[in-house]
Amino acid sequence: MHVATLLANPARADLDRTTVEAVRDGWGGGEVRWLSPGIAAEFDLPAAPGTLWQRWEELQATGIDLALQPAGGREKRVLVADMDSTMIGQECIDELGERAGFGPKIASITRRAMNGELDFESALTERVALMKGLPVATIAEVLADRITLTPGGPTLIATMKARGAWTALVSGGFTAFTGPVTARLGFDENRANRLEEADGRLTGRVLPPILGRQAKVDAVHEIAAARGVTPAEVLAVGDGANDLGMLQLAGTGVALHAKPSVAAQCSVRLNHTDLTGLLYLQGIAARDFVEC
Numbered sequence: 001m002h003v004a005t006l007l008a009n010p011a012r013a014d015l016d017r018t019t020v021e022a023v024r025d026g027w028g029g030g031e032v033r034w035l036s037p038g039i040a041a042e043f044d045l046p047a048a049p050g051t052l053w054q055r056w057e058e059l060q061a062t063g064i065d066l067a068l069q070p071a072g073g074r075e076k077r078v079l080v081a082d083m084d085s086t087m088i089g090q091e092c093i094d095e096l097g098e099r100a101g102f103g104p105k106i107a108s109i110t111r112r113a114m115n116g117e118l119d120f121e122s123a124l125t126e127r128v129a130l131m132k133g134l135p136v137a138t139i140a141e142v143l144a145d146r147i148t149l150t151p152g153g154p155t156l157i158a159t160m161k162a163r164g165a166w167t168a169l170v171s172g173g174f175t176a177f178t179g180p181v182t183a184r185l186g187f188d189e190n191r192a193n194r195l196e197e198a199d200g201r202l203t204g205r206v207l208p209p210i211l212g213r214q215a216k217v218d219a220v221h222e223i224a225a226a227r228g229v230t231p232a233e234v235l236a237v238g239d240g241a242n243d244l245g246m247l248q249l250a251g252t253g254v255a256l257h258a259k260p261s262v263a264a265q266c267s268v269r270l271n272h273t274d275l276t277g278l279l280y281l282q283g284i285a286a287r288d289f290v291e292c
Contacts, residue, residue, distance in 0.1 A: 001071040005042045005281055007273040008064055013038035036286035065270045075282040077229045079160050080220050082238030083171035083178055089148045092177045093127055099138045102130045115259045116241030120212040132204025136197050139176045152275030154292035157186045159279055162290045166227050170219045172211055172242045191219055217245040
């Protein structure tokens with residue numbers, strides 16, 4: 001048995017009954033369950049349809065997301081989330097690059113690295129080197145002035161924690177950012193790279209070891225084991241090439257507003273919903289959300 005979930009952007013709330021029932025009827029699905037009027041609906045299917053991605057493409061053109069999952073075990077015990085362009089709306093290293101005077105160059109490298117065109121560790125080392133001499137105080141300024149939370153994030157974390165899940169922020173970015181973001185959102189733990197500092201300025205080096213793609217895979221294994229569960233009980237979410245390993249390992253790996261080359265390798269691809277979509281994917285209705 002499978003479950004199909006249709007999702008609209010909560011700001012528009014334009015998921016209509018006609019659209020949902022057309023997909024359901026075309027696939028011979030069961031009764032529609034509305035998780036939130038205008039925003040999220042689901043129905044059961046006896047088997048996975050062969051036309052999933054054709055229908056997905058059609059709905060994308062109308063601003064609707066579609067996901068298909070096995071019916072059993074949808075609600076997860078652990079959430080492992082990327083930070084940049086996932087839990088927050090920016091790439092922190094790009095924001096620091098702007099302050100260092102290398103904004104376009106660093107942003108270009110970031111785009112290529114997140115799309116899988118460059119080796120992550122080499123790209124990170126190159127970008128951080130360009131920030132040598134930048135005052136450490138700039139980090140706090142960027143956090144205050146430039147960093148915004150992705151819509152739905154506080155509700156996602158609060159709801160999963162209230163239901164007994166463990167939440168971890170695992171980033172290829174920097175602890176100087178994941179620490180404050182963890183505190184704002186209420187994550188249980190965070191892992192990221194460490195920037196070397198000396199005399200109140202960045203040295204242009206990342207302290208080893210560098211947390212890249214494999215480190216995120218290791219984090220899923222380690223965090224799941226610490227909670228007494230398997231990776232099958234993990235929900236992972238991210239957008240970049242360095243997230244692919246953990247997205248493919250987790251029981252549910254969500255490519256959220258992801259780079260095309262990343263989304264193409266994931267079975268759950270969301271481009272229109274916000275982070276509350278991860279709750280609907282687990283079959284959690286809006287009436288059961290913990291609002292923040």
